[in-house]
Amino acid sequence: MVGKLYGLGVGPGDPELLTLKALRRIKESEIIAVPGKKKEESVAYKIARQAYPQIENKEVLPIDFPMTKDSERLEESHRLGASQIAEKLREGKSVAFLTLGDPTVYATYLYVHKRILAMGFEAEIVSGITSFCAVAARLNIGLVEKAEPLHVIPASYQIEEALKLPGTKVLMKAGKKIGQVREELLRRGETVVMIENCGMEGEQIYRSAQEIPDDAGYYSLIIAKEKGE
CATH class of the missing domain: 3.30.950.10 (Tetrapyrrole methylase, C-terminal domain)
Structure with missing residues (x-):
């Protein structure tokens, strides 16, 4: 049985604006994916940790997205990020990808979301406050x-x-x-x-x-x- 990807909006900054649904998905997911080279650098992770300190006990998968408009570098980072997540999904693990604000508004997560769907996996977006x-x-x-x-x-x-x-x-x-x-x-x-x-x-x-x-x-x-x- 394969896992499922959840793209979670954690809101704009105030941890009290994290939705109940996003919090539930964080608690239920086995893997927490965060944008950045390490979790300590992820603003989205810091927000979620304030609302749910136990997130520290979960396995974290950093996904490095460079801050650039170079289309080739971006394409490669999106491909690699989707590949890293797909590996966890094949192991049967659910993955919660944390994104600032709402995942549907200028979020890098969307590029990974579309790739994961194209690979045949399930992926669901959970709205966050913009x-x-x-x-x-x-x-x-x-x-x-x-x-x-x-x-x-x-x-x-x-x-x-x-x-x-x-x-x-x-x-x-x-x-x-x-x-x-x-x-x-x-x-x-x-x-x-x-x-x-x-x-x-x-x-x-x-x-x-x-x-x-x-x-x-x-x-x-x-x-x-x-x-x-």
Whole structure:
């Protein structure tokens, strides 16, 4: 009998936002897969450990995903990650892959998920609370109202055209381009709020584009609205 893969969203940072279903799958799974070279470096693992300290007693399978846009390196890392997980599944073990936020939103896990399914194994996604919903709640504001649309934008790519869209814009994963993103938001005169490390140690709130620092961390999320919204 082969095992099954579970892609678990552990939420944006606050361990109390880990869902009951995700927690149950963590408890039931024999293997915990985490992104990174070792579990101590995985933010998702640290979140899960705060909610369930006994996770330390489980076998952990680190899956190394390089932070790069090099398509060949990414393809190879996805192939190797899926191969490592498939080996455990063939042994009849269930694997819980921990991912920050929700596995369906810009998650590297999806590349492994699709490969595992293509190899004939079972794989199931367990939703987690998204970072942008957690940020809006932390700021005590709404994301959208009435007919207002919501746009989720990967900010490390070209954002100029996306920012012209009506409604609320969520900018994620700006990375090293955070300075360029800030300048474009200032140019457009958007109403901006940003949280760095929402629900985690070192959380910082910035309530205008002017306040956004050049060295903002990777886990920074911006909510932008047109003036007057």
